[in-house]
Amino acid sequence: MTAPTLPVPATVAGSLPKPSWLAEPNKLWPRWRPEADVLAEAKLDATRLWVHAQEAAGLTTIGDGEQSRQHFVHGFLERVSGIDFEHKVEMGIRADRYKAMVPQVVAPLALTGRVHEAEARCLRAATTRPTKFTLPGPMTIVDTVADRHYGDRVAMAMAFAELLNQEAHALVADGVDVVQFDEPAFNVYMADAADWGVKALERAAAGLHEAGAARGRAVKTAVHICYGYGIEANVKWKATLGGQWRQYEQVFPALSASSIDQVSLECIHSHVPPELMGLLEGKDVMVGVIDVASDTIESADEVAATLAAALRWVPERRLIACTNCGLAPMRREVAESKLRALGAGAALVVGAGA
Numbered sequence: 001m002t003a004p005t006l007p008v009p010a011t012v013a014g015s016l017p018k019p020s021w022l023a024e025p026n027k028l029w030p031r032w033r034p035e036a037d038v039l040a041e042a043k044l045d046a047t048r049l050w051v052h053a054q055e056a057a058g059l060t061t062i063g064d065g066e067q068s069r070q071h072f073v074h075g076f077l078e079r080v081s082g083i084d085f086e087h088k089v090e091m092g093i094r095a096d097r098y099k100a101m102v103p104q105v106v107a108p109l110a111l112t113g114r115v116h117e118a119e120a121r122c123l124r125a126a127t128t129r130p131t132k133f134t135l136p137g138p139m140t141i142v143d144t145v146a147d148r149h150y151g152d153r154v155a156m157a158m159a160f161a162e163l164l165n166q167e168a169h170a171l172v173a174d175g176v177d178v179v180q181f182d183e184p185a186f187n188v189y190m191a192d193a194a195d196w197g198v199k200a201l202e203r204a205a206a207g208l209h210e211a212g213a214a215r216g217r218a219v220k221t222a223v224h225i226c227y228g229y230g231i232e233a234n235v236k237w238k239a240t241l242g243g244q245w246r247q248y249e250q251v252f253p254a255l256s257a258s259s260i261d262q263v264s265l266e267c268i269h270s271h272v273p274p275e276l277m278g279l280l281e282g283k284d285v286m287v288g289v290i291d292v293a294s295d296t297i298e299s300a301d302e303v304a305a306t307l308a309a310a311l312r313w314v315p316e317r318r319l320i321a322c323t324n325c326g327l328a329p330m331r332r333e334v335a336e337s338k339l340r341a342l343g344a345g346a347a348l349v350v351g352a353g354a
């Protein structure tokens, strides 16, 4: 056995707060503040700012903090034709947990061009560390738009998966090392997730390993499955889920059997039974050690203790420290402190470092 020499790797689930000069703070759907002529430049400046903060916190895999998109789903949809954004309709999403004004799919879907090229290249140029980029998962997209064309959720999910796959391949060409799909809907429609959600996810991620290998890089694919941002509707929903949150139990076996490399899950302050991590055999497990529903900053010791507990179910070489979900709706200074706690806590736990 080789002696462990490196700390556990650490990364964020995805989003980080936008500076108040870029967008309205503390909102999930913020309005952009700069005028159109400087907005693109401002987005990339905010991206660099968060790259620096993640590096300074000691994180190993660096993201763009989703600074260039207003919302994690609609940032992608804005570059898809076949969607009517002019006539949004109110729809109950995530099994009616909350209402949202959503655009309508009215024709066959196609990409109108690159979606995230500018921020992916900015991210790649801003750090020498491995990079991660997030895209919405097909099932979650399907749950966030109204269908007036396909008439079938699975068919529409596969159509979105094709488009996600195109953009994912382009992201690999931009230099991205980990392509992560966000699928909070997996925790809402568990039977559908196991039945076709994971298949749609695999379609979205198809060929990325090979595309990385062709460039001499070990590209990884990932999925993030959470109980949502720390907003009031989600906090109330979580209170109805009982003492044990067993949603992952239905989905993890299908993911374990899939081609996806990494799974990001909620852990700290959740009611997820930790033994469910044992269902992810063969996968890298991004364990949520930072609570996104509380402004209280975790101590490094608390982060380390959560990771140490996860080691009962996850082999050292497969353990990655992560946040429970995105930090977008939080205050900027709270998010910065939480990043530092994440990096410091991961450094206290010496993993295999492979």
Ligand SMILES: [Zn+2]
Binding pocket: 013, 184, 224, 225, 226, 227, 228, 229, 324, 325, 326
């Ligand atoms: Zn999340």
